[in-house]
Amino acid sequence: MRFGVVTFPGSNGDHDALSAIELGLQQEVAPVWHKDRSVDGFDALIIPGGFSYGDYLRAGAIARFSPIMEAVTDFAQQGGPILGICNGFQVLAEAGLAPGVLLRNANLSFSCRWVHTRVETGRTAFSNGLQPGTVLRLPIAHGEGRFFVTPEELAHLEERQQIVFRYCDEYGNDDPLANPNGSTDSIAGVCNERGNVVALMPHPERAYDPLLGGDEGLQILGAVLRSGVEAAVGR
């Protein structure tokens, strides 16, 4: 499978995503420049973390208008698998490709640590084959990761199985203390209705080698390789 990793001005998770795919997943991968207008030749896209345009207005707000985003949007509409990580989540949310908005962490400070997340549905391109309830230990590193939707929207997301990951304790139990940023209903990751676009705050691409403290991120990155992805996302 051939992955593309989009670099915006200020992206800084692009290098990790490239390494994780190449070294961890051992798949083909290439960078995609924000001024490009095509994503032809890629089977899956990663919108990586970082501080696109310095996050100076709102995280992701300026990047969503980059030339490449039109091609990304088309790719999404055709059912192509897209993973937005951290700042990538923010870009996708600003672009309307992922639901919700991301606000400043409730404790107002940047938070870098390992957290536990629970898989809520295996129906998406990046959770395909994972049993709901599976606990993954992943690093987070963000200052604006408080996922927010209104109660009505939350019900809507629940109903359509668009909640993909929730923060939890190490055993997979709900625990408000395990929610690192005050996100609505401890949501860590969501998807679009179809399930081909997945966006999350934790960093699977930094967890691809036990030497770095864990390799459970590979389960997310690798989910898209499993057979049945097309069926799962109705491509």
Added chain:
Amino acid sequence: MTITTEALREVALTRVEYDQVVELLGREPRPVELGMFGAMWSEHCGYKNSRPLLKKFPTTGPRVVQGPGENAGVVDIGDGIGIAFKIESHNHPSAVEPYQGAATGVGGIVRDIFTMGARPIALLNSLRFGSLDSPRTRYIFDGVVGGIGGYGNCLGIPTVAGDIFFDDSYTGNPLVNAMCVGVVDNSAIMRAKASGVGNLVVLVGADTGRDGIHGATFASVENPEESHRGVIQVGNPFLEKLLLEACLEVLQTEHVVAMQDLGAAGLTSSVVECASSGDVGIEIDVQKVTRREQGMNAYEVMLSESQERMLVVVREEGLEDVRAIFDRWDLHSDVIGRVTGDGNVCIMDGEAVEVNVPASFFVDQCPTYVRDGIESARIANARAFDVDSLPDLSREDVGDALHALMASPNICSREPVVQTYDHTIMSNTVLPPLAGDAAVVRIKGTNKAIAVKTDCNPRYVYLDPYVGGMHAVAEAARNVSCTGAKPIALTNCLNFGSPEKPEGYYQLERAVSGMADAARALETPVVSGNVSLYNESGNEAVFPTPTVGVVGLIEDVSTAVGMTASSGAVLLLAGQHSATIGGSEYLKQRHGMTAGAPPSLDLDLEIRVQKFVQDAIASRMVHAAHDTSEGGLLVAVIEMLDGSLGSALDFSCLASENGGRLDRLYFGEAASRIIIAAAPTQVEALRTLAEAADVPLAEIGRVNTSGVLRMDDATSIPILDLHDSWASGLKR
């Protein structure tokens, strides 16, 4: 025309120095020339007071690829790979505007690293503040920590280690030292040496504003808050990230002959340094410099310290390619001048000549001062105090004293700070902050890793600058050794008070001597550094603080160990048995004193202990190691225990060497000792190894799952309670 005292104060030159300028030039300097002399001959750029002292440092060694003198030092770790690193202060700006001061400090040191062609892979910081009880200090602390994280996180460089210390001496003058480490292909190191008459001088990055004018001179005077008049620099980490990527890409071409970032004294120092180190001249036209503000004159353009700018010397035929790369990264670049053959720095403002001075006048002719130091009688008296004349701690009070120490701001957990720094980005961090005594960062594409740590116990340096200087080097190296790495080189930042005071000069001179002797003994040459003098407020100097940053090499990354012991482990103390409460955190906490002689330091023993621990780790005989620093043995043991574990300790074998005193035994401090944790099956082999290495080794306890710390069959304390105290120290 006679120059006014006022005008001289503006550029921080003495009348004698001014006369030297006139004599060199054979005429009165023009206004811009005078400003440039002021900046280049400031302590900050010219090292007037420190240059003769720095000659004491060992700067060469088999691994040294680039010693002091460039933007950063470089050491060889094999396979053609170099590690570029340097530490720098941003003390004065941080006193005035903590967030931006610290942020731009990080920005500056990162530029130093990528200017060498190295990709930055790790950041460290060494911080000193007054007491957190004061709201002003709290504000400075929050701002500084926020600025370091804000800038480094945005750049995507992990902040992996550092050290923080609080003492009232820093209340009016906090210290903010930032260190950056990068990786470079040894054959592709770029230097700030202009060459090739006719080559073009390109300025790239931010537009030039009035910010930070006289920053270099301002860093060379006392009382930062009062003396500051310039416009505060506001950092733009986003722009720096673009500059970083673009510069590294531009260096992949064959078109660049030299690169120099704009730091203190802005264009002035970068142009002068490029010309002087290349033995060429440079001519630029300030009208070609894009400004952020209208109405700036040549003087302001030359002395502006606007951040995120880089000077690149490019071959004419390569200009188009180079600019295309900058354009691709949305960076603005201007060709502002060219390299000339006459050795002069020539600054034009359109047709008008503003400066025409041999580059060497600014650099080689900078005056230096060797002064006479005198030890302060007050400090000599404090050192002479016999700490063993104090009443010993009673056994009933051990628990309280331990809790108080665990919660002390100088010892407690750094977690609230460290969590605000991105330390997992770049996917190289093997031992993050808090996991080990030093951070371990792997070198992608190899089996190797480096270990890095900053350190300095300023109390020791205050009480005895020579011994304290040795301690700073030994402790930073020891921390690195505790991960299994072999320390290979160091960088340092000399934060002192005014060298013009005999007491201040004494501290500087003695501390540098101690550092130099330790660095020589430990075979860790000094490859880079920075000097920050005049750290005073209200006529009181800060504690002398020669911060040391050490880089160590681990050949096989899989052997690296942290400091967490596992259940069933035997705890052994390698090295020094005897400790003192002289200059200790305990003495400060319990008796409110900074007094007594700091621990002695036997460099031979230090070398043997570090080598022993490195060897034991490399042969996988121990799974955790931790040095005992502030707080002593007991604190160190608790730091090795996960909350669910407990430990049964027996220090009886150390009692006699500590005069039978409980305070020395439990809370005394000492150099050259490391606690190691090993499986019981390894103990015999370790004893043999220690004996061969001539290192004392004593069993001091066992790790169990009781959740209780049990000491010498007398005192029991729940570990979780101690962890609560430990976790509480920096919280509001």
Added chain:
Amino acid sequence: MGKQQYLVEVFISLKEVVNDPQGLAIRDGLHNLGFDEVDGVRAGKYLQVSVNAGSPEQAQQRTAEMCDTLLANTVIEEYRITVADRATS
């Protein structure tokens, strides 16, 4: 062209329904400093935009377009725009 430069001020604030931890933190900070008369604080953004336009109305309208597309996230934020009377050419 008859265009003039207008100084347009944009005030962006979070909608009532959205939690504002920053405002709460500022309020608590003020209370700690003894400003007990403060009941609440809401934190938002203030942008000064220099816009070339043919009339104040046009400046206002174009700035509203900027807000809708980029400056504000209207899912959670609301904005207000003021065009300064005094325009420079």
Added chain:
Amino acid sequence: MGKQQYLVEVFISLKEVVNDPQGLAIRDGLHNLGFDEVDGVRAGKYLQVSVNAGSPEQAQQRTAEMCDTLLANTVIEEYRITVADRATS
């Protein structure tokens, strides 16, 4: 006590001479979207503070004190305060 609640608005902006990276990025973002009529953007903070005071003047003066001590960083920022006419009891 005769105290009323006033809605006080505080506008904090960077001083003219201070570098404003945020404003620069927003300006460039607007240009990329075709808003070429924008000459410059300066980014600041907007606070709505509910203050109990005996008079609008007092509300104004106390808020200025808050700005000097906490809300604004007067080393790099300047501020403006407006007290809304309409006060609630």
